[in-house]
Amino acid sequence: MITRPTLHKATRILNRRAHSSVSADELSHFSSLASSWWDPMGPSRVLHLMNPLRHDFIASCLASGPPSTTNITSDNTSDKHDTNSNKNNKNTLRYLDVGCGGGIFAESLARTIPSTPNASATRTQAGSITAIDPTTALIQIARDHARTDPHVTSHVQTGKFTYRNCTLEDLIAEKQQQQGGDGEKFDVVTLFEVIEHVDTNASSSPLGFLTNCLRLLRPGGWLIGSTIARTFPSFLVNQVIAEAPWPVGVVPRGTHEWSKFVNPDELEGWAQEGLMRAADKGGVVAGAQALDGMRWVCEGVVYFPGFGWKLVPGSENWGNYFWAVRKGV
Numbered sequence: 001m002i003t004r005p006t007l008h009k010a011t012r013i014l015n016r017r018a019h020s021s022v023s024a025d026e027l028s029h030f031s032s033l034a035s036s037w038w039d040p041m042g043p044s045r046v047l048h049l050m051n052p053l054r055h056d057f058i059a060s061c062l063a064s065g066p067p068s069t070t071n072i073t074s075d076n077t078s079d080k081h082d083t084n085s086n087k088n089n090k091n092t093l094r095y096l097d098v099g100c101g102g103g104i105f106a107e108s109l110a111r112t113i114p115s116t117p118n119a120s121a122t123r124t125q126a127g128s129i130t131a132i133d134p135t136t137a138l139i140q141i142a143r144d145h146a147r148t149d150p151h152v153t154s155h156v157q158t159g160k161f162t163y164r165n166c167t168l169e170d171l172i173a174e175k176q177q178q179q180g181g182d183g184e185k186f187d188v189v190t191l192f193e194v195i196e197h198v199d200t201n202a203s204s205s206p207l208g209f210l211t212n213c214l215r216l217l218r219p220g221g222w223l224i225g226s227t228i229a230r231t232f233p234s235f236l237v238n239q240v241i242a243e244a245p246w247p248v249g250v251v252p253r254g255t256h257e258w259s260k261f262v263n264p265d266e267l268e269g270w271a272q273e274g275l276m277r278a279a280d281k282g283g284v285v286a287g288a289q290a291l292d293g294m295r296w297v298c299e300g301v302v303y304f305p306g307f308g309w310k311l312v313p314g315s316e317n318w319g320n321y322f323w324a325v326r327k328g329v
């Protein structure tokens, strides 16, 4: 006989699935890549090669507009505690890495968290990182790999670096339960090569996903990502050439669906709409004032075989690009 608690639990899980941005096909595709994720010559090779540029791009965003840490104490008590314990530490930014996969970026960022409070600030100023991904096999690989570096392991042990196997929607629901629906927020949310994998269904869209990322961002904070434009050159490069059989192709067949790629102007529009939606509170609809102080940055990147990824200003519509939105203070 099915008991009432079991029925409630099953209903909760079904409701969560119905509102999930994660598609079963994506989960199965990424699970199949887990065992080779950290092979620098394997199917995730282009992600490994792109990683140093991510640090450069984040550093340039932070240099152009630092997250306003003056708001930290007014937001909530756990932030207050963090500020006090970090008062000598210049690396105080809280990062959330959404869709972290096997940890290529998250782990490299964790390596920049200083071990001592008096150490000088690093370019990305990471003080802590929470990295989330819905693919269980990838989170397992990420946790295993973190254990191979004692410096990273020490941050896992102190709770400064955490991997979680959950969806963005799970995290939002959790935060809404904390502190009257406005739980702790992050200074920087990163979203590298993820938005083009978000499921579009009756209750999920890339705009809704982006809005959820912005909801988790502190005023003055940055949402930073990379994705691929939906243009003819990107079709040729990212679908035809990149997914061609070895030795031409550099990513596994089925990694991308060209129709899910996002153009820079579309993404900028979603960022604006997302900021307004994220500012809506209890029936009060936030208008254009939610865009006050917003910043938008977008830079194209091109992969040159033998040389790696390079920033190429003006190439945003050719294919891959970095983008960032700063929430007004």
Ligand SMILES: C[S@@+](CC[C@H](N)C(=O)[O-])C[C@H]1O[C@@H](n2cnc3c(N)ncnc32)[C@H](O)[C@@H]1O
Binding pocket: 021, 022, 023, 026, 027, 030, 047, 098, 099, 100, 101, 102, 103, 104, 105, 133, 134, 135, 138, 167, 168, 191, 192, 193, 194, 197, 198, 199
């Ligand atoms: C191309 S990988 C990028 C991984 C990582 N961000 C990196 O660049 O190294 C895409 C990741 O997005 C995750 N993903 C797919 N759909 C997602 C969703 N709806 N929400 C969050 N993550 C998702 C996958 O599990 C996978 O780890």
